[in-house]
Amino acid sequence: xxxxxxxxxxxxxxxxxxxxxxxxxxxxxxxxxxxxxxxxxxxxxxxxxxxxxxxxxxxxxxxxxxxxxxxxxxxxxxxxxxxxxxxxxxxxxxxxxxxxxxxxxxxxxxx
Amino acid sequence: xxxxxxxxxxxxxxxxxxxxxxxxxxxxxxxxxxxxxxxxxxxxxxxxxxxxxxxxxxxxxxxxxxxxxxxxxxxxxxxxxxxxxxxxxxxxxxxxxxxxxxxxxxxxxxxxxx
Numbered sequence: 001x002x003x004x005x006x007x008x009x010x011x012x013x014x015x016x017x018x019x020x021x022x023x024x025x026x027x028x029x030x031x032x033x034x035x036x037x038x039x040x041x042x043x044x045x046x047x048x049x050x051x052x053x054x055x056x057x058x059x060x061x062x063x064x065x066x067x068x069x070x071x072x073x074x075x076x077x078x079x080x081x082x083x084x085x086x087x088x089x090x091x092x093x094x095x096x097x098x099x100x101x102x103x104x105x106x107x108x109x110x111x
Numbered sequence: 112x113x114x115x116x117x118x119x120x121x122x123x124x125x126x127x128x129x130x131x132x133x134x135x136x137x138x139x140x141x142x143x144x145x146x147x148x149x150x151x152x153x154x155x156x157x158x159x160x161x162x163x164x165x166x167x168x169x170x171x172x173x174x175x176x177x178x179x180x181x182x183x184x185x186x187x188x189x190x191x192x193x194x195x196x197x198x199x200x201x202x203x204x205x206x207x208x209x210x211x212x213x214x215x216x217x218x219x220x221x222x223x224x225x
Contacts, residue, residue: 001170008151031212042115042201042216043154088153092212097142097161097205098169099214103153 002026004102011108018076022089033090084109115217123223124192132187134202142205143185147198192224
C-alpha cells in the first residue's frame with residue numbers, strides 16, 4: 001500500500017526558515033496536505049497542493065511538489081516559537097476518501 | 112459550530128475491560144474516521160465510514176468495532192482492552208466543497224490500558 005515518510009525531528013532558531021520534507025510512494029496521488037498538531041490537540045489543516053501544481057505559497061508557508069521524485073516539502077519562513085508543533089504530510093490517492101499520513105515531524109523552535 | 116467532538120478526553124482501563132469512544136460532528140459531513148496515534152508511527156486508520164450506514168476497515172482494525180449511529184455520530188468500541196491499545200485516538204470527518212477531502216479532527220481521547 002501507500003507509504004508516506006518524514007524525518008522525525010527538526011530544530012531551528014527563531015527567525016530562520018524551516019523546511020520539512022516528505023516522500024510518498026503512490027504516483028496517482030491527487031491532493032497532498034500539510035497538517036499541524038499542537039501539543040494536546042487534534043490535527044489542523046495548514047495547506048494543501050493539488051498534484052498538477054509545483055508550488056503553492058500562502059503567507060509564510062511555501063509548499064513544493066516534485067512529482068518525479070515523489071517529494072513534498074513545507075517551508076516556513078521566519079519561524080516563530082508558536083510554530084513549534086508536529087507537522088504531518090498526508091496523501092490522498094485514487095478516488096477514495098481516505099488519507100495516508102506520514103509519521104510526523106516534530107519541529108522545535110529555539111530562541 | 113463545535114466541529115468534531117470526542118468523549119471522553121481521558122480514560123484508564125484495566126486489561127479485559129470494554130469501553131466505547133464517542134464522536135460527533137455538526138458539519139453535515141458524509142465521511143467519518145477513527146485513527147490511533149502512537150509515537151513514531153504517525154496516524155493509523157482504524158475504521159472509516161464513507162457515508163451513513165457503511166463502515167470499512169482501515170489499516171489496524173483488529174480489536175475494535177465501530178458503529179455509524181447516524182450521520183452525526185461514529186463510535187469506536189474496544190470489547191476487551193489490551194495494553195497494546197494504549198494510544199491517543201482521534202476522530203475526524205470530511206465533507207464536500209473545495210477541500211473535498213480535507214479532514215477535520217477532534218481533540219482526541221487519551222487511553223491507557225494497564
